[in-house]
Amino acid sequence: MKAVLAKTYRKPEELEISEIPVPSPKENEVIVKVKATTINDWDWALVRGKPMVYRLLYGLFKPKKPIPGMELSGIVRSVGSEVTSFKEGDEVFGDTSQYGWGTFAEYACVNEKSLLLKPEKMSFEDAAAMPHASLLAWQSLVDIGKVSEGMKILVNGAGGGMGTFGLQIAKTFNCQVTGVDSGAKLEMMKALGFDEVIDYQKEDFTQKGVLYDLIIDAKTTRSPSSYIKCLKPGGKYITVGGSPLNLIRLLLSKIIYKDRINILGLVPNKGLDIIVDLYLEGKIKTQLDGPYPFEKIPELIRYFGEARHKGKIVVKV
Structure with a gap:
């Protein structure tokens, strides 16, 4: 699969897009075929390792998690042995940051607690843009x-x-x-x-x-x-x-x-069901900047960091 790799702290535009094996899920994880992802402030910080204090969280000398990205929407391809909330073929979305990163890839291992079922009437791009x-x-x-x-x-x-x-x-x-x-x-x-x-x-x-x-x-x-x-x-x-x-x-x-x-100490996905209801009722909508192609992720992180985006930056995978 294709993935954006941050092997060392570096400028966003220097990130590599590489071919790596599809990961295998742990007992409480699902493998999601990523359809859309987004750019967030955590990605801007993780890739550069700046401000330096964040390296206490990410890794002192290089990122502990080499694949950035914390929001996704996609389709469940397989589930771990203890997963009860989802099955193969389910369309899902969520903020994965409570349990890990890794959404800048064609497939991502995600803890089932980080995901909600995506409503049929919600596009993958809107779903990815919503949680955080x-x-x-x-x-x-x-x-x-x-x-x-x-x-x-x-x-x-x-x-x-x-x-x-x-x-x-x-x-x-x-x-x-x-x-x-x-x-x-x-x-x-x-x-x-x-x-x-x-x-x-x-x-x-x-x-x-x-x-x-x-x-x-x-x-x-x-x-x-x-x-x-x-x-x-x-x-x-x-x-x-x-x-x-x-x-x-x-x-x-x-x-x-x-x-x-x-x-605010954000609690990931808390209240997302209410946001979904407001979306389905037509009371809120997403303001998308994009969707952009996957290959643009490195330069989009710079674009985000320089605050040039309008609305939420969304990437189609």
Whole structure:
């Protein structure tokens, strides 16, 4: 099978696409013929081994898992001896990061707990795009933010996967949503339905004097106090990603700001059944950047890392 291999830490465009044997499943795993996969922040970090602190997770000198990729959709080709949830021929999808990586390949070994059955009316591309980004948004807005009718919300990094799903989830609660991203993404964001869009290259939303009930942040580039001053009384700031140093600053700031400052620890696939229902009801849809061919994965990781993508980057395998 073809697979993208990260044998050492390197620039994404230097990744190899090689022929390797199809893996064999353990007792609780299934082999999935991958139909679509996606690019995520973890791939950008894993391939480069940067920030360096992540090497404590990935491997000090080279990646422990040589095949990146953490989201997929596909068809079950075989199952381990203890698998009870799936059978050969089932169409499945999910976020595999809780148990491992390896979705940048034609076949992937996946723990059965990482998968859901794909609805017939959902394309493989939509299914692959959904688990990680939609649940960053859902768990931030609903589980932590306790979003309610008519809230005023700002999403920083709104032109990517999390932001485009976050907008749609917030709109099911009739919220007013402001999106912040680069100027190149603003027209797409307006078309999706953001009530206001801000080009961060021209304006600093923390200096506008506008107050929000919730701020959901995929970038985390400012001091905790700058976010707090943008919140209404009782409002919450929730980060879903950023540099380790900035996340540590936020964690320490909780001593002062308590539950007004929050760092999402994503629980993979938790709530995905609710997202599927919203999709089937036509209340949310995917905003795809792609699908791209498999051979483009190395350069797409760079494309993601430079934040040039609009919506969720999807690769057809």
